[in-house]
Amino acid sequence: MNIDHIKQRIPDYARDLRINIGNVLDPERSEGLSAEQIYATAVATARASRNPGLIAAIESEASKHLDDAWLNAARAAAAIMGMNNIYYRFVHLASNDEYGKLPARLRMSVIGNPGIDKADFELMSLAVSAINGCGMCIDSHERVLKQAGVSSEAIQHSVRIASVLHAVAAVMDAEQAVDMEAAA
Template identity: 55%
Template sequence: MSLDSLKSAVPDYAKDLKLNLGSVIGNSDLPAQQLWGTVLATAIASRSPIVLRELEPEAKANLSPEAYSAAKSAAAVMAMNNVFYRTRHLLSDHEYGTLRAGLRMNVIGNPGVDKVDFELWSFAVSAINGCGMCLDSHEQVLRKAGVDRETIQEAFKIAAVVEAVGVTLDAEAVLAAE
């Protein structure tokens, strides 16, 4: 199971996705921990069993146990936060924004890895989950930490391609079962 297996599973009509998958993961300028943490967190966020099954072993092989756990934590906590903060933002009653969230998210303050890496993974998951408030928040933290726009864009390119591959392969699996 690997990136190559995943690329070979992408149908011909989605050739751009296959090429982009090889490019954003195979030719990334991100350091290994940032790259593979982003890959793992977005594979989880994509909710695609095929994508997760193919990318997780390679991510695990390229991450320390702490980074592996932190990337999964980023996907988990952002699954909750993205729904909560996106809903709060979309409601026309802005009083919800004044209420205490009351949700545990301790891992954000102590992720067990470099804070920048965790923020990058959280940002990428937020891109998949479509939470503008979370995207803005994580982007600001990353920029204040000195992360350049190109690095941040690299993370959301990975998110975009991983999500698109998941959608495509999951659709193909459903269509093949008919």
């Protein structure tokens, strides 16, 4: 499966997503992101969105633009943020401030040594955190990115990638559920 197959599977009621998926993955419309940053963010956010067909299509396309270090970092960003976003969202939302003072005691060494430039990893982590809805993580990653000199437009574009891929995954999941119900 590839991106064109994904576009063909998007029903007409979601045709805006068909257009947007092409736009957010286009380096000429990327607000200063490199092809590596675009496709690594796409891999991380497709994985965070959990649709197998979308993951396969995005990783197939991304493998044309990314080496193994970038692919592994993108997968690691989705994995580690899957854990951190739940934990830190709890810390942030709990009425009891005591949890914020306790050590997390969760291994997350990949954040310090992701195998690619730290700012690139932070960009992916921010996009995954947007999908997972962790405001504390969004603020933390955005702050690191701004300190690294990443523009607001580039940061916004990474979240555009996340929003479009998450929406495409939701549509694909819903259509699969409808198809399964019709077949039953």
